[in-house]
Amino acid sequence: MGLFxxxxxxxxxxxxxxxxxxxxxxxxxxxxxxxFVSQLxxxxxxxxxxxxxxxxxxxxxxxxxxIGVNTVMSFVDRLRDRVKSEKITDSNMLKEIxxxxxxxxxxxxxxxxxxxxxxxxxxxxILYVGVNGVGKTTTxxxxxxxxxxxxxxxxxxxxxxxxxxAIEQINEWGSRVGCTVVSGESKDPSSVIYDALIKAKDExxxxxxxxxxxxxxxxxxxxxxxxxxNRVIKKVIPEAPHEVLLVIDATxxxxxxSQAKSFKxxxxxxxxxxxxLDGTAxxxxxxxxxxxxxxxxxxxxxxxxxxxxEAFDVEKYIYGLFKxx
Numbered sequence: 001m002g003l004f005x006x007x008x009x010x011x012x013x014x015x016x017x018x019x020x021x022x023x024x025x026x027x028x029x030x031x032x033x034x035x036f037v038s039q040l041x042x043x044x045x046x047x048x049x050x051x052x053x054x055x056x057x058x059x060x061x062x063x064x065x066x067i068g069v070n071t072v073m074s075f076v077d078r079l080r081d082r083v084k085s086e087k088i089t090d091s092n093m094l095k096e097i098x099x100x101x102x103x104x105x106x107x108x109x110x111x112x113x114x115x116x117x118x119x120x121x122x123x124x125x126i127l128y129v130g131v132n133g134v135g136k137t138t139t140x141x142x143x144x145x146x147x148x149x150x151x152x153x154x155x156x157x158x159x160x161x162x163x164x165x166a167i168e169q170i171n172e173w174g175s176r177v178g179c180t181v182v183s184g185e186s187k188d189p190s191s192v193i194y195d196a197l198i199k200a201k202d203e204x205x206x207x208x209x210x211x212x213x214x215x216x217x218x219x220x221x222x223x224x225x226x227x228x229x230n231r232v233i234k235k236v237i238p239e240a241p242h243e244v245l246l247v248i249d250a251t252x253x254x255x256x257x258s259q260a261k262s263f264k265x266x267x268x269x270x271x272x273x274x275x276x277l278d279g280t281a282x283x284x285x286x287x288x289x290x291x292x293x294x295x296x297x298x299x300x301x302x303x304x305x306x307x308x309x310e311a312f313d314v315e316k317y318i319y320g321l322f323k324x325x
Contacts, residue, residue: 002096002097002099002100003099003100003103003104004096004099004100004103004318004322004325005096007103007315007318007319008319008323010315010319011315011316011319011323012319012323021316022316022319022320024302024303024307024308024310025302025310025313025316025317025319025320026319026320026323027278027302027303028277028278028300028301028302028303028308028320029277029278029283029302029317029320029321030278031278031279031280031281031283032065032277032280032281032282032283032284032321033283033320033321033322033323033324034281035065035281035282036061036065036281036282036283036284036321037321037322037324037325039061039064040058040061040095040098040325041095041324041325043057043058043061043091044091044092044094044095047091048090048091048092049089049090049091050083050088050089050090050091050094054091055076055079055080058076058079058098059072059073059076062075062076062284064282065282065283065284066253066254066280066282066283066284066285066288067284067285067287067288067291068254068257068288068291068292070292071105071287071288071291071292075101075102075105078101079094079097079098079101082097082101095325096325099318099322099325102287102318103314103318105287105291106286106287106290106291106314107314114271114296114297114298114299114311114312114313115298115311116242116243116298117242117243118152118206118207118242119239119242122201122237123155123197123200123201123205123206123207123208123237123240124206124207124208124240124242124243125197125208125210125233125237125240125241125242125243126207126208126209126210126241126242126243126244126245127210127212127229127230127233127241127243127244127245128140128209128210128211128212128245128247128273129212129214129226129244129245129246129247129263129267129269130214130246130247130248130259130263131214131215131259132163132214132215133214133249134214134247134248134249134252134275135247135249135275135276135301136160136211136212136214136247137160137166137169137170137173137211138173138275139245139247139273139275139299139301139309140156140170140173140209140211141156141170141173141174141176141177141306142301142306142307142308142309143209143299143309144156144173144174144177144179144207144209145176145177145179145306145307146307146309147206147207148177148178148179152206152207153204153205153206153207154179154180154205154206154207154208154209155179155180155181155182155196155199155200155205155207155208155209156170156173156174156179156180156181156182156209156211157181157182157183157192157193157196157208157209157210157211158170158171158181158182158183158184158192158211159189159192159193159210159211159212159213159229160189160211160212160213160214161184161186161187161188161189161192161213162187162213162215163213163214166211166213167183170183170211171183176306177306180205182195182196182199189212189213189225189229190228190229190231190232193210193229193232193233194232194235194236196208196210197232197233197236197237197240198236201236201237210229210233210241212225212226212229213225219262219265219266222266223266223267226266226267227267230267243270243271243298244267244268244269244270244271245269245270245271245272245273245298245299246259246260246263246269246271246272246273246295247272247273247275248260248272248273248274248275248289249275249276250274250275250276250277250279250280250282250283250285250286250300250301251276251279251280253280253282253285254288256274256285256289257285257288257289257292257293260272260289260292260293260295261292261293264293264295269295270295270298271295271296271297271298271299272289272293272295272296272297272298273297273298273299273300273301273309274286274289274297274299274300274301274312275300275301276301277300277301277302278301278302278303278308283321286300286312286317296312297312298311298312299311299312300312300317
């Protein structure tokens with residue numbers, strides 16, 4: 001039995017608890033599944049036997065799923081080698097092997113860790129970065145609700161002092177989820193962040209989630225601003241920020257990968273939050289980001305609901321994407 005068969009057996013069936021556990025992935029990846037998997041299934045119908053034409057069409061399907069050209073080329077070459085060494089001729093047999101190999105490609109030899117690790121002493125600080133419009137503030141609000149429900153004392157910080165409406169938006173989320181929001185009159189985000197961290201230490205907060213302005217047009221300015229923010233954070237909590245999460249909109253496809261490469265050049269990123277995965281038919285971007293940028297996806301947005309943000313789980317992702325295959 002292949003890896004995919006084991007994953008499918010794990011999440012399908014009548015166990016209500018397991019079905020509920022994987023529900024967001026199931027519904028959130030529906031658009032990608034209908035597009036991507038139907039094309040893979042049709043490919044097997046079109047080519048009963050594996051040929052070079054089969055591989056060429058497979059390459060196109062994977063590229064259109066936003067897996068990325070370089071990733072696809074190396075992946076299909078590996079698939080060709082496996083077909084040759086195992087003397088596989090039936091394209092139906094290859095369907096599950098494709099999914100198994102995609103799983104192996106994502107995991108590699110590494111341990112995938114999507115958790116936020118809380119510090120034992122003082123507040124854990126998460127800094128959120130990313131361009132405008134990707135859903136940073138919404139992500140902070142949803143994650144704040146999630147951790148508050150787990151019993152954490154959560155603070156949100158309005159570090160985006162540039163975008164019109166940013167402070168109002170994070171205040172709305174604070175009211176909605178019942179978490180403290182710290183904002184200030186100053187246009188200098190570092191000043192607001194400094195005051196927030198002092199308050200967080202004095203009042204024993206467990207988690208501080210910091211919003212930042214989303215500008216990438218001028219890398220030098222952004223680099224200087226993030227460097228200043230990091231210096232200010234370390235003045236108050238020397239080992240912080242404990243996580244720097246880059247928020248990317250999945251519907252922007254390869255542009256999102258370009259953003260990840262650009263941000264990786266200017267600051268240390270510990271993980272990626274991929275929003276609006278339910279809004280794209282190109283769910284393969286998860287695989288491309290890991291392969292091309294080598295930063296783990298830590299959270300995924302799978303719907304508009306407040307509870308539809310999930311710590312990334314590669315097995316649930318593979319199941320949600322390929323369960324109909």
